[in-house]
Amino acid sequence: MQSGYKWTLFFIVAISHTALFITSEMPPELFILTPITIAGYLTLIAGKKPVNRIFLNAAALATLIFFISDMFVISGDLLIAVGNLTLAFHAIKSFDIRTPGDGLQVFFMAVIQLVVASELDQPLIFGAIFLVFIASSVLFIMASYQAAEVEKMPRGLLKSGILLTLTILPLVTVIFILMPRGAGGLLGSRNRQKAVSGFDDKISIGTFEEVISSADVVMRITVEDGKVVESYWRGKVFETYEKNSWANRWTHGFPYRNRKGKIQFVRKMPKNGIVQDVLLKPPKSGTVFGVSEIVGIACDSRWVVQYPNGEVAVSRRRKKRVNYQVISTGEQPKVRGKTLELYLQFPDGMERTRKLAETITGLAPDSAGKCRAIMKWLRKNCSYSLKVPLAGTVGNPVEDFLFKTRKGYCEYYATSMVLMLRAVGIPARIVAGYRGGDFNPYGGYYVVRQSNAHTWVEAAIGPRWVRFDPTPATESGSRSLFSNYLDILGFAWDRYVVGYSVEDRQTLLGQLKWPGSSTENNGRLPAVAISLLILLGIMLISGRMLLLWRRKREFKKRMQPVSILAMQIMKWLTRKYPETKGLSWRKSVQQIQDFPLRTQLTSFFNEYEALRFGAGPLPAKEQLERLKTLAENARRRRDE
Amino acid sequence: MKLTREGKGLLITGVLVAMAALNTGNNLIYLLTALMLSLGLLDVVAGYSNLKKISADVVVEEPLYAGPGQTAFYRFFNDKKHSSAFLVTLKDTDTGMFAVAPRIDPDGMTEIKGVVTFSCRGRIRLSHMKLSSGYPFGFYRNVVKLNNPKSFLVYPELIDVQGLLAGVRSIAGSGALPHPSGEDFTDIRPYQQGDPMRDIHWKSTAKTGGLMVKEFRAGISRHVTVALDTSARATPEILEKGISLAASLVEALFSEGYPVRLKTLAQVSAPARSREQLYHIMDMLALIQPEEPVPQALQEEGQEILLVVLCSRDSPFRNLAQRASGVFDAIRL
Numbered sequence: 001m002q003s004g005y006k007w008t009l010f011f012i013v014a015i016s017h018t019a020l021f022i023t024s025e026m027p028p029e030l031f032i033l034t035p036i037t038i039a040g041y042l043t044l045i046a047g048k049k050p051v052n053r054i055f056l057n058a059a060a061l062a063t064l065i066f067f068i069s070d071m072f073v074i075s076g077d078l079l080i081a082v083g084n085l086t087l088a089f090h091a092i093k094s095f096d097i098r099t100p101g102d103g104l105q106v107f108f109m110a111v112i113q114l115v116v117a118s119e120l121d122q123p124l125i126f127g128a129i130f131l132v133f134i135a136s137s138v139l140f141i142m143a144s145y146q147a148a149e150v151e152k153m154p155r156g157l158l159k160s161g162i163l164l165t166l167t168i169l170p171l172v173t174v175i176f177i178l179m180p181r182g183a184g185g186l187l188g189s190r191n192r193q194k195a196v197s198g199f200d201d202k203i204s205i206g207t208f209e210e211v212i213s214s215a216d217v218v219m220r221i222t223v224e225d226g227k228v229v230e231s232y233w234r235g236k237v238f239e240t241y242e243k244n245s246w247a248n249r250w251t252h253g254f255p256y257r258n259r260k261g262k263i264q265f266v267r268k269m270p271k272n273g274i275v276q277d278v279l280l281k282p283p284k285s286g287t288v289f290g291v292s293e294i295v296g297i298a299c300d301s302r303w304v305v306q307y308p309n310g311e312v313a314v315s316r317r318r319k320k321r322v323n324y325q326v327i328s329t330g331e332q333p334k335v336r337g338k339t340l341e342l343y344l345q346f347p348d349g350m351e352r353t354r355k356l357a358e359t360i361t362g363l364a365p366d367s368a369g370k371c372r373a374i375m376k377w378l379r380k381n382c383s384y385s386l387k388v389p390l391a392g393t394v395g396n397p398v399e400d401f402l403f404k405t406r407k408g409y410c411e412y413y414a415t416s417m418v419l420m421l422r423a424v425g426i427p428a429r430i431v432a433g434y435r436g437g438d439f440n441p442y443g444g445y446y447v448v449r450q451s452n453a454h455t456w457v458e459a460a461i462g463p464r465w466v467r468f469d470p471t472p473a474t475e476s477g478s479r480s481l482f483s484n485y486l487d488i489l490g491f492a493w494d495r496y497v498v499g500y501s502v503e504d505r506q507t508l509l510g511q512l513k514w515p516g517s518s519t520e521n522n523g524r525l526p527a528v529a530i531s532l533l534i535l536l537g538i539m540l541i542s543g544r545m546l547l548l549w550r551r552k553r554e555f556k557k558r559m560q561p562v563s564i565l566a567m568q569i570m571k572w573l574t575r576k577y578p579e580t581k582g583l584s585w586r587k588s589v590q591q592i593q594d595f596p597l598r599t600q601l602t603s604f605f606n607e608y609e610a611l612r613f614g615a616g617p618l619p620a621k622e623q624l625e626r627l628k629t630l631a632e633n634a635r636r637r638r639d640e
Numbered sequence: 641m642k643l644t645r646e647g648k649g650l651l652i653t654g655v656l657v658a659m660a661a662l663n664t665g666n667n668l669i670y671l672l673t674a675l676m677l678s679l680g681l682l683d684v685v686a687g688y689s690n691l692k693k694i695s696a697d698v699v700v701e702e703p704l705y706a707g708p709g710q711t712a713f714y715r716f717f718n719d720k721k722h723s724s725a726f727l728v729t730l731k732d733t734d735t736g737m738f739a740v741a742p743r744i745d746p747d748g749m750t751e752i753k754g755v756v757t758f759s760c761r762g763r764i765r766l767s768h769m770k771l772s773s774g775y776p777f778g779f780y781r782n783v784v785k786l787n788n789p790k791s792f793l794v795y796p797e798l799i800d801v802q803g804l805l806a807g808v809r810s811i812a813g814s815g816a817l818p819h820p821s822g823e824d825f826t827d828i829r830p831y832q833q834g835d836p837m838r839d840i841h842w843k844s845t846a847k848t849g850g851l852m853v854k855e856f857r858a859g860i861s862r863h864v865t866v867a868l869d870t871s872a873r874a875t876p877e878i879l880e881k882g883i884s885l886a887a888s889l890v891e892a893l894f895s896e897g898y899p900v901r902l903k904t905l906a907q908v909s910a911p912a913r914s915r916e917q918l919y920h921i922m923d924m925l926a927l928i929q930p931e932e933p934v935p936q937a938l939q940e941e942g943q944e945i946l947l948v949v950l951c952s953r954d955s956p957f958r959n960l961a962q963r964a965s966g967v968f969d970a971i972r973l
Contacts, residue, residue, distance in 0.1 A: 101645065101646065104646050104649060105649070108650075108653040111657060111672060111676070112653070114668075114672055115657055115660050115669050115672060118666055118668035118669050118672070119660075119666055119669070122666075122668055126668060130668070130671060130672075133675075134675055137675065138679075141679065141776075141777045141778070142776050142777060144646075144778070145646075145727070145774055145775070145776065145777055145778030146726075146727060149727045149729070149742075149774070149778075150727065150740055150742045154726055154727070154742035154743035155743060156724055156726075156743060157726055157743070160726065160776070161776070164682060164686060167682065168675075168678050168679070168682055171681065171682060172671070172674045172678045175674040175677050175678055175681075176667075176670060176671050176674040179670060179673065179674060179677075181661070181662075181667075181670055182662055182665060320665065497667055497668070497671070498667050498668065499667070500667050545643075548643075595972075596971075599877045599878070599881060600877065602877070603876070603877045606759065606760070609759070613733060614733070614734060
């Protein structure tokens with residue numbers, strides 16, 4: 001094997017290991033095997049002999065035992081166990097590369113490793129890893145085949161490999177786009193993707209700090225027609241405050257069956273609706289985010305639920321990225337008189353807060369004035385800080401904020417304001433969502449990060465809920481040109497690769513039209529045609545394989561007696577003429593001095609070769625009988 | 641098209657990855673599935689185009705004898721105008737011919753030298769010769785059967801008969817096989833087709849303007865007849881051995897300078913004085929089948945030195961054998 005081939009193999013292994021390592025989901029202990037793998041490949045490149053198979057087989061057996069215990073006991077997770085297994089097998093195999101076929105086994109193992117890594121994480125860097133892997137795969141497999149056929153790489157083969165690499169990249173893209181796909185979960189798979197966006201159904205005071213401190217991208221929002229919007233991406237609404245936590249009691253909303261991929265919650269869509277395309281990272285709940293008030297949604301979820309508080313949620317089978325389009329009016333939700341009681345609940349034991357609220361709002365003429373007074377007081381007397389005492393260490397974090405520390409972040413501000421508003425008889429609720437985000441001028445979209453997570457207040461004043469944000473605005477730094485371009489790449493990766501959906505495929509296929517055809521194409525017909533083609537391909541391949549299998553079985557059935565007979569004669573020869581041990585039949589026969597026996601044996605083996613390796617039909621019974629007679633004659637001659 | 645072991649590996653891995661993609665709905669796994677599919681698809685398409693307009697030929701140095709390895713030249717031709725072909729294999733399962741051309745240039749030819757062994761005599765037709773290639777990835781092997789298969793005439797295997805001839809000389813005396821060398825010619829006559837070049841008498845040729853050859857002294861016939869018992873009573877193995885022995889005798893005697901002829905139960909060849917005539921006898925031996933005796937073949941002829949190869953116990957040549965200089969029994973050998 002050439003050193004170029006060995007280096008490419010090493011490179012392939014390095015790529016798949018890197019992918020697994022990047023996920024940071026694998027237990028670090030087994031990465032200690034990586035130096036062993038590197039040592040194995042360096043030994044191979046140096047041209048040293050592979051390690052004895054006995055040691056390698058023992059190591060493989062130990063690895064299998066470890067895999068079983070890993071799957072059921074140590075990690076208790078099939079995916080992690082498979083990842084660990086590939087790491088161990090790579091280490092073992094690195095000392096056992098004897099033929100180009102072994103290299104190919106390593107390649108297939110690297111593919112499995114990438115599958116595991118893909119299930120654990122899907123960052124942008126995977127885009128580069130996959131690209132390099134695809135390109136190097138072509139060159140490696142070609143080199144592998146060439147090494148198996150001829151020793152020296154023929155002139156021009158590398159150039160041909162580069163051409164094939166350039167061909168395979170668009171081919172993979174086309175197949176990836178056209179390939180039929182489902183939502184997954186066929187065999188009860190577990191999704192390993194971490195939910196990185198959204199909020200739980202319950203928010204405890206003091207838990208936002210961790211969220212706000214993260215700069216992870218939560219969603220990217222493209223506002224169509226470049227409309228400038230007040231960037232409050234409304235999400236979950238909470239009305240019940242109990243034991244220092246906000247909870248949502250609206251467990252039943254209005255479900256809509258999403259048959260056409262689009263739902264509208266109003267009879268007539270607004271003319272100047274704000275259309276927002278949102279790509280949301282795997283969320284904690286099904287709540288979607290968008291500018292208030294959402295009146296329509298287009299997504300691939302089977303069900304969409306609209307809650308009376310204006311919250312909209314989609315059904316999700318798994319924690320996957322959600323790609324949707326919402327249409328908002330830009331107005332706040334309407335107040336429903338029947339439910340207002342819910343928004344006046346005030347927890348017991350917070351009389352100080354009630355008194356403070358009454359004091360602040362004493363001079364306010366109306367509800368709006370009271371709201372403004374409370375907001376003004378909070379902004380004037382409290383300061384924004386993420387360094388607050390842990391909620392568990394203080395009895396009542398809201399009163400601690402209002403009367404002691406006067407330092408806190410959005411959760412503290414909004415909760416205090418809601419409770420104070422309720423104390424003075426104004427129905428109020430807390431809304432959790434995202435505020436602001438970096439507008440990427442090159443991509444024309446908002447990048448919303450965890451640090452943009454925010455809570456604000458909605459008060460029922462007049463026919464609609466009115467938004468109040470008591471939290472002082474915080475400064476946000478501007479992004480560099482490079483960072484903006486990198487984010488565009490990240491967006492493209494998330495949207496068009498990781499987030500590519502069945503609907504995207506159908507939309508794309510819907511664009512296909514015969515030249516001059518005026519027939520409407522909804523993409524279903526091409527999709528069905530592709531599926532049928534694939535089905536046909538699978539059937540053809542399966543049929544062919546079945547045919548070959550049957551032919552092989554028939555061949556084995558008819559050839560086995562012929563081969564067994566030849567083996568018996570060879571054994572008999574070795575027994576009778578020990579000097580023929582280990583020799584081919586031709587050389588063995590030459591060793592025999594008895595010329596008639598030599599002739600008989602030659603006849604037997606010639607007949608055997610013609611039957612076994614000749615291009616004629618499979619041996620018939622008569623031919624087998626004749627071969628048996630020849631063997632018998634030879635034996636008899638020797639015995640005589 | 642044939643799926644290779646590596647191809648089966650790709651198929652199994654591809655199915656596993658596709659199942660993982662369907663199960664998880666993970667687009668990155670779909671991407672890997674697309675990669676596996678693309679590799680398979682590209683292998684089929686590129687493999688097909690690689691083998692398109694490729695032809696091959698085998699040239700083996702003649703004469704061909706069964707048994708020892710012969711030098712063969714495998715020639716691969718690429719009739720494509722622009723693209724080279726890579727890693728093309730030429731294989732014949734019957735004869736074991738095998739060669740790999742690493743690269744065949746567009747509109748060009750690649751010659752690979754190899755050794756081929758024919759196990760038996762006769763007309764060998766390369767009807768199962770196939771061109772194949774697993775290029776570019778080796779997951780499938782594209783196989784193309786060659787049209788207009790070539791055929792070779794393989795002469796019987798030659799064995800060492802010097803010992804047997806020495807035995808004849810020692811038992812029957814040197815008169816039985818007089819040495820053919822010597823310049824005691826008695827006459828000069830015009831050249832006849834088949835006369836060896838060494839017998840040409842150059843002086844008289846120059847004088848007369850036509851080729852003249854020397855006629856050697858009468859009394860000692862320099863013709864040797866090898867009579868081969870091709871009776872259908874002989875078993876095929878014995879007959880083959882006899883044919884091989886006869887061919888070896890003819891070859892050895894011709895090399896020693898004897899004009900040799902072959903007599904079978906149904907055919908008689910002209911005396912081989914030249915290589916061409918020798919090959920004519922070898923052609924006979926290569927194609928010979930069990931025969932029924934014809935009366936003329938059983939008759940003795942005057943001054944010939946007779947060597948008989950017997951292949952059956954009750955041979956029609958048993959009468960000839962009684963006055964032969966040497967008798968070789970293929971059954972006992």
